[in-house]
Amino acid sequence: MHRLNGEDAGFLHMDLPGQPMNSMVIGVLAGEHATLTLAELRAHLDSRLDELPSWRWRIVGVPGDLQPPVAVRDPDFDLGAHVREVTVSGGPAELEAWFASLAEEHLPTDRPLWQVWLVTGLDDGSQAVALKFHHALADGAGAMTTIARVFSDLPFDPLPPVPGHDGRPFRAERVPGRLRLLVGAVVTMLVMLLRVPWLVVRTVRAVRRVRSERLGSGVDVPQPSAGAPRTALNSLGSPHRAYVRASLDLADLKAVKTAAGVTLNDVVLAVVAGACERHLASRGGVPERPLLASVPMAAEAPGAPVRQFGNRFWSFTTSLATDVADPWERLQQISTVSAAAKRRLELLGVDLVADWLDVLPPFLAKQAIRGTLERMADPEQDVDASILVSNVRGPAEPYSLGGRVFGDLHIDGPPSNGVGCNVMVWSYGQRMLLGVLAYADVLDDPQEFRAALTDSCAELVELARERTGRPAA
Template sequence: MRRLNGEDDGFFHMDLPNQPMTTISVATLRPPSGPDGSPRPMALADLRAHVAARLDELPSFRWRVLPVPGQLHHPVAVRDPEFDLDFHLRELTLPAPGTEAELDAVVCDLASRRLDRRHPLWQLHLVHGLADGRQALVTRTHHLLMDGTAALFTFSRLYSATDHEVVVPEEVEGPWAPEALPRPRRLVADALRDQGRDLRRLPGLVRRSWRGFRAVDERAQTSDVEVPAPVSGTEACSLNDAFTAARAWTPVALPLADVKRVKDAAGASLNDVVLAVVAGAFRGYLLARDDLPGRPLTCSVPVGMEPPDAPPRQTGNWFGSLTTSLATDVADPWARLAEISRVTAEAKVRHELLGESLLPEWLDIIPPFVTAWGVLGHNRGRAANRDQADVNVLVSNLRGPRERWHLGDALVEDLYLSGPPSNGVGSNVMVWSYGDRLMFGIRSFADSLDAPDELRRRLHEALAELVARAAEAEVEAEAASVDAPV
């Protein structure tokens, strides 16, 4: 039995009927060909054998999460004594002709449902019937089980050849064995003991918080860069219509080489270019609806806190976040990228001054009954006042594998990841590199994004605009180097 941390617990309480806190991935599979040249699709039994062989490296797949009576402390994860692998494996067949739009509809349906808390919080859905004999695998995992770093390890184990190298994450403590579910009395006793121990950190945390806030305030008074603050720096728009369970799904693949070309020509980071592409797409989308706020769209950007030499981790959430501007008040895309880069660099500096781990540490010691009250109060407040929003959009960026993965003998052609939109932020844009492409998995409240196909087109257009300007910058740089004195 192990206790979840404060960030995990936050996602537990944010899991509401109108906002399932489920991370979803969508893999498109190219089955191998048989002797006659026809595809040999994976059967559910094949998937079962594949997953069963990897369970020892995926500890969270056998966790049942139990809340503490009275919400005195964070939930605990227990090795489920009734674990049934078959419950977590599902299959369905698309109607002919098996288009990508029909697969997108399946993803939207699954994204609108909450996972059953009476079981470990994940499911795999094997989808048959895509054109050309292809299949898909849609995974659903509760966000409380893993953040992006842990998800990357999980998928590297799931999407691997049968004879993969065994890497055991740090969460695994000896061979797996089921545990008896603890009685309420023990849950309460352990919670009181652990909460008392955690509260000893409070004085030091208060001192660090005071120093961090003072350092950020001093920096803000001397800097000429305005960094938007959540809520006060955000003007709500249709992207913040985030109140129903229905979801929209927008998968988009862009050439990684083009993004890197823009990065090099502009002297920006790859993440800056990603934000600029998102900014250009949403700017055009909102302008077409006469709904672009006068103030720049604001963006929440998760920031990982994993050191480079950290051991493999398959479970848990350990990240901070910063708020930056998407500079949608700037018409020129090249100038917009420069402004995004400038503001985001300053936001990172202030995030470090505040303390990257400050918020996660506070969440660790705040009792869950306070967290639950805050989550429900926030949702009621947003419903009552739709003109307020924390930020307009969330964008996260992960580095993925250079080579495409396999699921058994099937090639994973495409693999999109997507996080849950929540807390009045209508679209969650999750970006990661996969082979030679950047994969944008955009999950939105259906009310906040009524035309996913249009947004897909605008993302391509936004990158094309930046590539064209990068080409001009390259010509100018080459001319300057020729004219430079020797």
């Protein structure tokens, strides 16, 4: 039995009607000989289960929400219940519509929180594989470990032993009873109380560091909550989803990065900013105050052991500088504010809030989530962010299963807490792939938003070409 951490539990508490907290992936198999059978897919995943320990966990809640839920090695685990086949007729638009409908559904809680779907029947004869798992199981670091093992048959070293995965062969556990859960929760609470004094000291020191840095930087860094203007990008609890995929040339983005002297993530944010500006132009207009983006940042140090589960990150809030008309100046402004925002989070401690969530009883976290949702429902209140944007490094070469290549592989995260659009970005071979999952009332024309992303990128590429005197790659 393994107790989830406070951040894991937070994503379970956020899983509310109209707000399923699913992380998702969709890969399209390319080539004439890319046919995959359901039996082959199940056999592949069965061979990977020891490398995917969280896929055998049944999550069991603690009475009274005194402590985060526990993960039990499911005594009734049935691989067939998680790996299924579906027929989708049509082309890319129909595949994206089906994927959006899959995102609308909550995962069953009486079994491990994941599904894999083999999609057949597409007009061009291609197939797709879709992965869906609860955000409570993993953040970006854990997701990258999972995706590599699900969408490829590459050999990997065994996962290192960590709490929740001792490296031994799978052995089912009995689901604990109420008394055992309560006793364990009380003991854990007493242990956690011993950490509070040191956390208070850490917090005071961190706040002092941030205040000192703020006085000296001269950069106006957005506050992490209630600082973004409410726009058509914000929604709350709509039951329906919209989804679209986009692909950008990685060499083009790197050319912009070099010409501007910024980071690749800054370029991605500028592309998203331009797309949001285009999207809002006919939907209430672009507000005078800049849109804000919430951007996750890993709490783990470089070289940390590979892990497949757990959430250990926090997010910084940065400006998309939509109040700056010139796209190149906007990119520079985004870079300046993002650097300062990341620096502030580093001074505060990326893991500080996560450590507080570990010691606070979940019933308090639930109250905070309810308060956020109530604030988001008030049309007179500002929102925490305009859009969610994540950017991670993917594989240098496309993944494959048995020689069948995933020509496209898009990752996606859930919109939540009033932020109606989630853009997940990663490098895949020589391309940057974007998955955009949103409330349907936010992304009422998904193909138009994809065109807006493409046009925004092309605009920056052209400006980079003019400044360097060289054609973009």
